[in-house]
Amino acid sequence: MKKIVAISLVFLLPFSISALSGKKYGKDITLKTKTAISAILEKPADYIGKKVLVEGLVVGVCENRGCWMQLAGDKPYTKIKIKVKDGEIVFPMTEKGKKALVEGEVYQITWTKEERIEQLKAEAKEHGSQPDLSNVKDTSWVQIRGIGAVIQ
Amino acid sequence: MTGLFSSWRKWNRLVHRDLGYIAFGLTVIYAVSGVAVNHIADWNPNFDIETIDSVIPPAKLDPAATDSVLAAVILKETGEIEPLMSTFRPSPDEFQVFVEGNTLSVDLSTGETSQKKVKERWFLHAFNFLHLNHAKEMWTWVADIYAIALVLLAITGLFMIKGPKGILGRGLWLTGLGILLPLVFLWLYYF
Known part of the structure; x- marks a missing residue:
């Protein structure tokens, strides 16, 4: 009887560990060291093209396709977008408010003011809201191309 | 044949x-x-999303309060009974409260509140x-x-x-x- 219990435990252990670590999306996370989101936002040039592991609260998810999510930064009023290839990874809306660990590559987006306005309009349409176009000046920002994630 | x-x-x-x-x-x-x-x-096609707009009296929303105190006020005022999961401040005037299946976004200066209730179809x-x-x-x-x-x-x-x-x-x-x-x-x- 004890043998059966012991063998069962050996087989069940990996599943319980995986259950504890959260729901997995995409590829396995390989990096061990986390990078603070604030560090990426403050000095993007140091991270562009590099693979990073970031942790943060999921504060936004693409409503239609689940093709991106936003993670809150470790400093007040900051967040970073995690973009994934459509269909390759799908983040459900129900993951909002949970903590996520994401591995991906940092990259820069550069848009003209007009392109940014178009994007804000499209986002507002998706959310059924009015876009705030009063102070559009950000034409360059960093995102993370998500490769794998675990959401707890 | x-x-x-x-x-x-x-x-x-x-x-x-x-x-x-x-x-x-x-x-x-x-x-x-x-x-x-x-x-x-x-x-x-995946989620049933219900948006509920309301206003909380701004006097009840103290931006200087701790996140958990502020969240408790917002949950009480909106009648949301799900337990608090987490909170986020997108800006000094904005506050978000996350509970299972609902995100409550509040403008702390006006009290305008928008709930987004999400259920899987x-x-x-x-x-x-x-x-x-x-x-x-x-x-x-x-x-x-x-x-x-x-x-x-x-x-x-x-x-x-x-x-x-x-x-x-x-x-x-x-x-x-x-x-x-x-x-x-x-x-x-x-x-």
Whole structure:
């Protein structure tokens, strides 16, 4: 009887560990060291093209396709977008408010003011809201191309 | 020769019949999900999203309060009974409260509150999960085999009936019409 219990435990252990670590999306996370989101936002040039592991609260998810999510930064009023290839990874809306660990590559987006306005309009349409176009000046920002994630 | 022909017919019918039975469940899933995701621009095929707008008296919202105190006030004022999961401040005037299935966004200066309640569409979410191959892994193989089965069903379907209603009669015209339809739309929208 004890043998059966012991063998069962050996087989069940990996599943319980995986259950504890959260729901997995995409590829396995390989990096061990986390990078603070604030560090990426403050000095993007140091991270562009590099693979990073970031942790943060999921504060936004693409409503239609689940093709991106936003993670809150470790400093007040900051967040970073995690973009994934459509269909390759799908983040459900129900993951909002949970903590996520994401591995991906940092990259820069550069848009003209007009392109940014178009994007804000499209986002507002998706959310059924009015876009705030009063102070559009950000034409360059960093995102993370998500490769794998675990959401707890 | 007649024996061989009738034997071939027999096998064709048998394959068509049994594949049809096996493919029934998957075909319903793919068809229902296909219609659902086809209209993704008009609705969310995976989630039922309800937005509720209200106003909390700004006097009750102290931006200097701790996040948990502020969240407790907002949950009480909106009547949300789900336990608090987490909070986020997108800006000094904005505050977000997350509970299971609901995100409450509050403008701390005006008290304007927007709740976004999200529920999975219980069967559609699962159908779309399979149809769009979010499962990956082994399901990719099942979907590939199903696609091959559909091709076999289509081919064997052509030879189910003999005579004037078969592929050498009415069937030929209808099959041609079915091939022509996508070609017309390719001509209209693609080329």
